[in-house]
Amino acid sequence: MKSTRNKWIVALCWLTVVFEGFDIVALSASIPQLIDTSYAGITALDATFIATISLVGVGAGAVLIGPISDRFGRRVPLMICVLVFSVFTILFPLMPTIALLATVRMIAGLGMGACMPVAITMMQEAAASNARAHSATITMTGYHVGAVAASLFAILAHADWHLLFYIGGALGLVVLPFMWAKLPETHAVGLKDIGTKAPKSSMATLFTGGLARSTIGLWVAAFMGLLLVYGLNTWLPQLMRGAGYNVADSLVLLLILNVGAIAGLLLGGRIADKRGVKGTTMFWFTSAAVLLALLSIRMESQLLLNGVVLVTGFFVFCAQVLVYGFVGYIYPKHVVGTGMGMVAGVGRLGAIAGPGLTGLLVASGHAYPWGFYLFAGAALLGMLAVAIIPKPAAQKDVDEPVLETQEA
Known part of the structure; x- marks a missing residue:
């Protein structure tokens, strides 16, 4: 640009x-x-x-x-x-x-x-x-x-x-x-x-012209991605307290998680554009699943724990955003806005479900380690959802100039 x-x-x-x-x-x-x-x-x-x-x-x-x-x-x-x-x-x-x-x-x-x-x-x-x-x-x-x-x-x-x-x-x-x-x-x-x-666009348009499989895959992946993002941001300190870490360390881990998220966002998109958005997104979700499962194991080394949480943030948050990156490659131009809106909207249901489900585990006294198993399972489902999406057609490396600004 x-x-x-x-x-x-x-x-x-x-x-x-x-x-x-x-x-x-x-x-x-x-x-x-x-x-x-x-x-x-x-x-x-x-x-x-x-x-x-x-x-x-x-x-x-x-x-x-x-x-x-x-x-x-x-x-x-x-x-x-x-x-x-x-x-x-x-x-x-x-x-x-x-x-x-x-x-x-x-x-x-x-x-x-x-x-x-x-x-x-x-x-x-x-x-x-x-x-x-x-x-x-x-x-x-x-x-x-x-x-x-x-x-x-x-x-x-x-x-x-x-x-x-x-x-x-x-x-x-x-x-x-x-x-x-x-x-x-x-x-x-x-x-x-x-x-x-x-041309008129509506939710029904997203299921025509061979787009149904892609739409379902994107919706499920977005749901799982935002379940992870909001669930972790809401309950990570409490999950870590349940694992026996002190309160101060738990709050620091939340900050480290988000620092890793920023790093992942800065790098993940470039890799997806260069190597292919489907394979990259699947790898990101799979890595997130492995790391979240790993956090169910108590780590005595604070340095090791911080490192695992940092890398977890790198993959979890970027995996969810790469789903948005998929939209521009999958849908025709006249329905991209509708496609993006629906992906974001369905994803928001995951944003509600993530804290809710984790909260139930906290209330029942099973937050640790089952909260991390829940998150790891969601990441695996996100990966499987991406797997069913057809690989986007190769696109030419052409800049599409923005048209004239509309002045007031």
Whole structure:
């Protein structure tokens, strides 16, 4: 991506994914304060409901935005979603009742959930035809940057939890004018000088023309991938405590896991584009399964444990994102947005299932080692799901230039 326009796509799409990472951690970091202060009468059960309904909104947003962006272009729908997410994020701390808190979070989730698949799709459309996996993994590094930023702000804000939501929403509003002025359209039907309408796309389109096997494989792989990501990020400290490691070490291991994730995202996409996205994704899921099973064995050496967790993060998080990279190689251009949205939306069900299933193991006293067996099994199922997807046809190494920017 050498042109100035493509640089703006990279920067602005990356930032939209940063917002999601920031928001997820902002809510997680705020929940203890909400419960401790009984804000709006919130209990632990209420907080769980608010967090869950937020993820439901995220999943629904991802599913709904696909056909819309295929039909009307990427640029304007993305800006509308950023606006919705930003406004309702700012409104969240101002809501006086649990019902309103949950409603606002669900609407904010709709906007946020729609942002990520559109951002990844735009990055893939602006990338060279043989760099689509790398474009997806680079975009998703923003999630972890946002998560780290929110963690730091949470430490500084402490009891002033509402500041996290004001900051997160304000960042989106600040970026919006730059999107309006600088973000080009990457999908032909969104350009004013193209008179033809895009062919209709819907979920049914993803099962026609020999795409059914690929669609099912992508959905299952995305589900398993996000089950791993959210399950580990939610429960890894508790699993490690169950294994006999102290609390401080458990929290450090969570940080190490995410450092490994960033490294995996920076390298995994390039390898997938060079060596083949199918084989690379299968190898990543298989490696994740082996390493997760290995973590079920207690390690006395802290250095060895840190190393295993680091490499686990390298493979687990990138395996899930490589599924997104698959989309740009599998689907025809006029249904890429729909395909990406559905993959992201079905994956969000895994994001809900992962913490839920692991939480049941924690509650029953069987979190260690069975939590790691659960994760290893999910990784193996992810690998098998990828195995049923036909290998994408070889693509020429041709840069597809982004068309003219639409000015306001």
